[in-house]
Amino acid sequence: MxxxxxxxxxxxxxxxxxxxxxxxxxxxxxxxxxxxxxxxxxxxxxxxxxxxxTSIKENRDVYAIPAKFFDFTITLDHYRDVFVDPDGGRSALSVSFLNSVVVAGASTVLATVLGVPAAWAYSRFAVKAKKDQLFFILSTRFMPPVVVVIPIFLMYRQVGLIDNKLGLILIYSAFNVPFTIWMMKGFVDEVPAEYEDAAMLDGYTRLQAFRRFTLPLLVPGIAATAVFALIFSWNEFVFATFLTSSDDVRTAPPAIAGLIGGTTTDWGLVAAASVVFALPVLVFAYLVRKHLIAGVTLGAVRR
Amino acid sequence: MSDHVPLTTDRPGQVASAAPPAPGRSRRLGDRGLAVAFISPALLLLLAMSVFPLLWALYLSFTDYSATRGGPANFVGFGNYTAILTSAQVHTRALTTLIYVVGAVGLQTVLGFGIAYLISRRTHGRGVLTTLFLVPMMLSPVVVGLFWRFMLDAQFGVVNSMLGSVGLGQVEWLTRQRTALLSLVVVDTWQWTPFIMLIALAGLTAVPKYLYEAASIDRASEWFRFRTITLPLVWPLLLIAVMFRAIEAFRLFDLVYILTNGGPGVSTETLSFHIYKVAFLGFNTGTASAYGILMVLVVIVLTQFYLRYLNKLKEG
Known part of the structure; x- marks a missing residue:
């Protein structure tokens, strides 16, 4: 790095x-x-x-003209509003955060489970037209979301996946699998194939050699890859906004965007919600900073 | 396949080194079968969620299907395609998208490379500096769009407030045609300059030091060294970053949706945003599909360039 x-x-x-x-x-x-x-x-x-x-300012300081940079009253009301409803109970925003955790988590697990074995197979075996396959896989990731969402919308309407967390999980997995394969292939390439050959000379099957000797060495790479997949799913907006509508299913990005729909916008709340939303991403990104280049180029550029 | 696995090696771990399982039969598990078993689930998901939808869109693009009207889809041949390619509305959006892509990616490249160059010349605190500069890139477009919308607000936005305090006039950033597109470019540049910077920095730190030492022995000028050593060595990697950003910028939707909603008028409507309007506000699913397929074709061409170049770089 x-x-x-x-x-x-x-x-x-x-x-x-x-x-x-x-x-x-x-x-x-x-x-x-x-x-x-x-x-x-x-x-x-x-x-x-x-x-x-802005997230810790009183409302009258938020809208102050000229803007107040230093002498403002500090309040945590906006943060309370993010989690607690004015009438008591959980706020719609906090539900959407929970949905985001579920959707991002599940889609990351699915993409990892499908992507890691595929990456290993692409790295180790002579697959027919391997390069073409890999390039095809990566190019699906470049499709404009707005274009993909039209047929996906019709497809989901047929099978009842509109406004359903499973629908989001599936589409996010499909967008994360290419990334996982490319990123993980790099990590697998770094583990010498001789380890597996040696294990197989000792009588292990190829599968056992993978499980017992290669997989443990891949764990840090898998963790880094999963973190990036998590960030992509967590931040995604287009599919979330077109494929979900109800408060119980909606993830955080469309929920936060929904805060500015009305005539007046509570910018303090928007700021607090944004901070709460962005904080985990920044923490996670910091954890995988060593792999950032590979991560943000979908595994295409490695150093 | 699993029936080929010898029963005795279910848990080879504990006794691995002491008593390895008998060699022989197990190898016949078949690398080929294993490869297929490991790759096909991932490919199936991609086929179902990426390829099949695109094929469906391709079919719809030859019909007058409307998602709300329902009813049967009538075949209209290339009608949708000719309508789109000859539409003045689409030409306007194509121009907007082009201005945006060139403006934003150009600015990002210059700024990103500049920052990377400055950071690479520092001996201390590089890690901290890099981390700080990378923050905008990790934020969701929702957060970025909303927050800039607040900062660029004509009345209580902090940008106008700062302009006012240095004696400059107020600018209606998001509600005037010219400035709205400019705002879009600025916000995108703010978010994605770190991306170029990150990759340029990787290229810059990889330039072997001895090249500079040799050049300074030859008393080469600073500009000469930059032009003949730094730039040629960093350029391939930088180009990868630029192409990547160009593809991403071409597809831009979410930032427009949140920051300006295409307005004022249609001045910030990109192609993606226009497709969204045709599909979800105009309900012309057939036309929108044709529009989308055309966009996908452009993306495929751009991606091919990108991947070819990437491949060349990896092998070279």
């Missing part, structure tokens, strides 16, 4: 000046670069900070 490697590419500029001048020029430039980086980091992070700030 290249990013976390703490080894400079080129340490400082090397110009054709005399040493002292060169050092001063280097420092001036270095300061400029640090300043530029800081500015960019602030710009990139400001919306996130503003979201967190």
């Amino acid at each position: 290249a990013v976390s490697v703490d080894e400079a590419v080129a340490t400082g500029p090397a110009r054709d000046h005399t040493p002292p001048a060169r050092r001063r020029g280097g420092r001036g430039r270095s300061v400029l670069e640090v300043a530029l980086l800081t500015l960019l980091a602030v710009v990139m992070l400001f919306p996130v900070l503003w979201m967190i700030e």
Whole structure:
């Protein structure tokens, strides 16, 4: 993994000046670069900070003109509203969070169970037209969701999977399987096939060799892959919004988007819900940061 | 297949090294059978959930079927396709999509590469910096869209508030035709610059140090080193990232749906968004399917370029 490697590419500029001048020029430039980086980091992070700030502001401070950056009253009311209904009991949002957990979890398990063995088989065996198959698998992942959702909608209407968690789980699995196969194939390729050959010389079957010797070595890779699948399913919006409608089934993304439907929008609540929704993703993404490049390119680019 | 597995090796674990099961028969489990058994479930799911729907859409695209009207679907030949390809409405959306893709991906590439270059020149704190820059990319488009909608609000949005405090006028970001598309490009750039940055950084840190050392011995200028060492070595990987982003941007739907809902007027309607309107608001399922199939064709061509290039890069 290249990013976390703490080894400079080129340490400082090397110009054709005399040493002292060169050092001063280097420092001036270095300061400029640090300043530029800081500015960019602030710009990139400001919306996130503003979201967190809005989520703990009192309503009158949320809509203050000009915007209040520092002296506002802190409240956790919005967070309470995310989970608790005004009339008591669980809020619709908290139900949708629970649905998201179920849908994302189940689809990740299904994609892993189907994808990991397939990845192993693609890595180990001479499959006919292997490359074409793998490219076909990956290209299904690039289909525009809006196009896929039209026939899926009609299909689900026929079999009663509209507004059903199982319907979402299936379509998310189908979108995660290509990713799982590509990502896992990379991990399997890294485990020498000789381990299995040796085990088979000892009398194990191929399947046993896979289960007893290769699979344990793949566990970290499987975990990382599953985390990315989890994030994709958790964040997905298009299928969720078109294939579900009722509060009991709806996942969090369409539920949060639904908060802005009316005439007035409670932006404090939107911000709090967004923070609650985004926090697990950021934690999980941090856990798999070593595999981020492979993860976000669907396993296509590995370092 | 399972009947080939010797009964005695059900649990070979505990006694594995001491008494391995008898070699021979077990090998005949058949690698071929195993490969089929392991691959086909995944392929079946893909066939059912990706290929079959597309084939259905292909069939519908030759009919005048409407999902709400129900009734039988009448065959209309290539009618839907000619209607779409000659429609001025579609041309407008294609242009909007093109402007958006070129604008957003272009900006992301320049900014992402710039940030990666700056980070790669730092010796300390690279890990922290990279992590911080990556946050926008991990957020759901829903969160990103909603939040920018709030920040770009003409009345109480923080962006206008900041513009006001430095003495600049207020901008109606999401309710004016030109600025709405610009806002879309800006928000997408904000979210996906980290993607380009991440991959560019991987390319930059992989450039062997000795090349720079050799160049500085030769007293090569900074620009010369950048142009002849850095860029050629990072370029292939950067191109992968750019192509990937271009495909994704071409399909863009959710951000438009949340940030501007296509408006004002139709100024921010991308092709995906237009398909959604034809299918789910106009209920012309047949036309929308043809529209979708055309889009899929474009995506397939783009993906082929991408995969070919990726393949070349892996083998090279």
